[in-house]
Amino acid sequence: PAALYLSIRVAPLAEELILILAEDKTVARRVEETRRDFVANVSHELKTPIGAILLLSEAVEDAADDPEAVRKFAGRMGVESRRLTDLVAQIIDLSRLQADSPLLQAEEIDVDQVLADAVDRCRVDAERRQVSLTVAGTRGCRVLGNTRQLTTAVGNLVENAIIYSDPGARVAVAAHVNAEVDDDYVEITVSDNGIGIAPSEVQRIFERFYRVDYARSRANGGTGLGLSIVKHVAAAHGGDVDVWSQPGQGSTFTLRIPAHLHRGPETTPQTDDH
């Protein structure tokens, strides 16, 4: 009977344990693969601008007595150097996000201030591309979290909305508490009437280094890390990010962050058209 008891009670347990261990191993392997892919991608992404800068510096040397050519090559070196700086900053942002929780040093954040700061950072780009920016705030809604990270996340969404739109497009940034659905969350939406994203790509755009249109992304200084940072910031704040998109019509990204404290009536949008 003891042997029978063992086989009835213990065997399924052992089986379960083996399954758990096997699953653990798969998870560990997947984590390791992701890490390896990330390192490979980072090396590739860093090599591209570094290689370009090296070639350009040789070109500058060769063109020493042609001031016009020197100016042109130096300008392109500047573009590639800025690209490198952005890339390194984003990689550091991502690894910091993965290393520590922003809620450890959480502060009370005025959502409207986050929107205003994020939009301010993108004004020069918007003007250059003749894209109009609209901001509608919540007047008083607060969340608990990390101001710098939230501003970066919203800024990344606004930057993309500007980049993946044509001149004359409109980008609308808004925040509100959706009382009908779930008033525990503040929803920050960034909408554009730009090029949109194909349904087959929508799932992948939040992956690190994934770009739908590599040429357009690169030409605009994109790194393929922007949305992955947004996703991490959302998760670190206990929220999430979602997208609705229609190719040729535009996209709306919604960042949901747990709401906190008092909130007031929503403000009407203020436009500053160009």
Ligand code: ADP
């Ligand atoms: P990137 O630096 O290339 O912009 P992101 O991670 O920010 O990287 O975005 C990933 C890809 O998702 C982009 O390369 C682009 O193809 C697509 N994408 C992001 N935002 C938008 C948008 N508002 N409209 C259309 N496509 C977008």
